[in-house]
Amino acid sequence: MASDRIVLSVPARGEYARTVRMAAAELASRMGMSIDEIDDVRIAVEESFALAAAHASGADVTFTFALEAGAFAATASTPSNTCGEELEEETGSRYARFILESVCDEFEIRTDDGACYIRLLKRVS
Secondary structure: OOOEEEEEEEEOOHHHHHHHHHHHHHHHHHOOOOHHHHHHHHHHHHHHHHHHHHOOOOOEEEEEEEEEOOEEEEEEEEEOOOOOOHHHHOHHHHHHHHHHHHHOOEEEEEEEOOEEEEEEEEEOO
């Protein structure tokens, strides 16, 4: 599979979590992931949406999905200066990090140039 890139931008409101989750699940399915892997992708994308939306300050959350040979990558981004080390202090954020560590092969949260980035990677087994 050649690397495909899909970009989805949604308002940072809870009612759009399902939209992002379902788009990610469909893309993971298209890659041939197992049901368990698709569930992991759905959970990871929803958690990253919730984290990004909590720090979006009214802006949209933009997801960039990359379908690569053997891996599904997603990056949630939103304008914010409060998602790096500040997330370490918040109880809900610690819980979200625990979930992301459990369902992703790799993930990182960083602030760069006034934007919050949450990057996820799930490999196809």
